[in-house]
Amino acid sequence: xxxxxxxxxxxxxxxxxxxxxxxxxxxxxxxxxxxxxxxxxxxxxxxxxxxxxxxxxxxxxxxxxxxxxxxxxxxxxxxxxxxxxxxxxxxxxxxxxxxxxxxxxxxxxxxxxxxxxxxxxxxxxxxxxxxxxxxxxxxxxxxxxxxxxxxxxxxxxxxxxxxxxxxxxxxxxxxxxxxxxxxxxxxxxxxxxxxxxxxxxxxxxxxxxxxxxxxxxxxxxxxxxxxxxxxxxxxxxxxxxxxxxxxxxxxxxxxxxxxxxxxxxxxxxxxxxxxxxxxxxxxxxxxxxxxxxxxxxxxxxxxxxxxxxxxxxxxxxxxxxxxxxxxxxxxxxxxxxxxxxxxxxxxxxxxxxxxxxxxxxxxxxxxxxxxxxxxxxxxxxxxxxxxxxxxxxxx
Numbered sequence: 001x002x003x004x005x006x007x008x009x010x011x012x013x014x015x016x017x018x019x020x021x022x023x024x025x026x027x028x029x030x031x032x033x034x035x036x037x038x039x040x041x042x043x044x045x046x047x048x049x050x051x052x053x054x055x056x057x058x059x060x061x062x063x064x065x066x067x068x069x070x071x072x073x074x075x076x077x078x079x080x081x082x083x084x085x086x087x088x089x090x091x092x093x094x095x096x097x098x099x100x101x102x103x104x105x106x107x108x109x110x111x112x113x114x115x116x117x118x119x120x121x122x123x124x125x126x127x128x129x130x131x132x133x134x135x136x137x138x139x140x141x142x143x144x145x146x147x148x149x150x151x152x153x154x155x156x157x158x159x160x161x162x163x164x165x166x167x168x169x170x171x172x173x174x175x176x177x178x179x180x181x182x183x184x185x186x187x188x189x190x191x192x193x194x195x196x197x198x199x200x201x202x203x204x205x206x207x208x209x210x211x212x213x214x215x216x217x218x219x220x221x222x223x224x225x226x227x228x229x230x231x232x233x234x235x236x237x238x239x240x241x242x243x244x245x246x247x248x249x250x251x252x253x254x255x256x257x258x259x260x261x262x263x264x265x266x267x268x269x270x271x272x273x274x275x276x277x278x279x280x281x282x283x284x285x286x287x288x289x290x291x292x293x294x295x296x297x298x299x300x301x302x303x304x305x306x307x308x309x310x311x312x313x314x315x316x317x318x319x320x321x322x323x324x325x326x327x328x329x330x331x332x333x334x335x336x337x338x339x340x341x342x343x344x345x346x347x348x349x350x351x352x353x354x355x356x357x358x359x360x361x362x363x364x365x366x367x368x369x370x371x372x373x374x375x376x377x378x379x380x381x382x383x384x385x386x387x388x389x390x391x392x393x394x395x
Contacts, residue, residue, distance in 0.1 A: 152178030177218035192272030194223020200371035265289030325356030
């Protein structure tokens with residue numbers, strides 16, 4: 001993978017790649033000032049000339065910059081203004097199958113404002129708002145992430161667990177698969193940040209679709225809602241105790257679940273992946289399946305060591321596990337985007353897991369640290385960890 005960006009995070013700047021469409025527009029503007037409106041009406045944005053993509057902003061400004069989250073490139077890249085116009089543009093090279101979220105920073109009257117790209121209808125939501133999205137050649141939103149009127153829908157139950165360990169009532173949503181029956185026994189998946197997976201990663205639609213296609217069995221999925229997420233998910237013993245000693249028995253009481261570790265899984269992204277890893281490590285033999293996405297697996301000597309004291313427990317856990325790896329699960333699916341800062345940590349984890357006897361499938365994607373990247377990996381991860389409908393046991 002190579003980028004030919006105007007400015008890189010490290011090393012000397014390189015010239016901005018030249019867009020043939022923008023060059024042709026500039027030639028036309030020299031003799032036809034009205035060409036700009038026609039150009040904007042005739043094209044979709046960002047302009048796609050693979051592997052080049054050109055971001056365009058129109059409006060009065062003292063400066064315009066591209067703000068993106070591609071690790072390794074300078075996160076603030078300047079647009080140039082076309083002479084005699086209020087049109088600004090920035091071109092960079094993007095490998096096929098890439099997906100990048102971004103905003104446009106507009107400087108007016110000495111003040112900067114980050115906005116979604118007014119010319120781009122594609123956007124992605126997250127808990128902090130929404131970003132614009134550029135999709136490179138070869139990337140497509142998977143059809144199995146979309147709502148399908150023909151797919152029977154699962155049901156969400158709301159569950160409250162009075163936790164002595166955490167000294168508070170904890171809420172969880174429980175996905176019951178279509179055609180759920182108390183006379184059957186089901187696999188169980190416990191998902192950290194469950195509400196965010198449903199809201200921003202289409203988890204409910206994905207489950208409905210994959211079950212309908214017989215790519216995964218009918219499965220019960222417990223969707224966790226964190227309290228103090230930054231503390232509880234960062235390798236907190238109290239959270240692990242809650243999951244295994246309080247939540248799990250309640251789920252076993254309320255739902256017909258298969259008993260073996262091979263039918264129990266933990267899942268999470270970012271700090272949620274750390275919480276999943278930690279619970280499996282502290283309670284060996286309880287969970288045989290792990291789905292870990294872009295985990296914040298911080299080692300002392302790998303990656304960013306300036307993450308702050310909230311990661312101290314995580315660093316200690318990862319260093320200890322690397323020193324003495326153990327089979328914390330039978331199978332683990334690990335994914336990470338090559339455009340995110342955590343790619344080195346996740347790569348470093350894979351040989352350690354394998355030394356500990358874990359069967360690992362590791363996937364790198366041309367995307368960043370975001371919910372739609374995690375959404376796009378769900379089919380491969382879930383169907384590998386819980387393959388097909390033959391897991392269902394009838395009593």
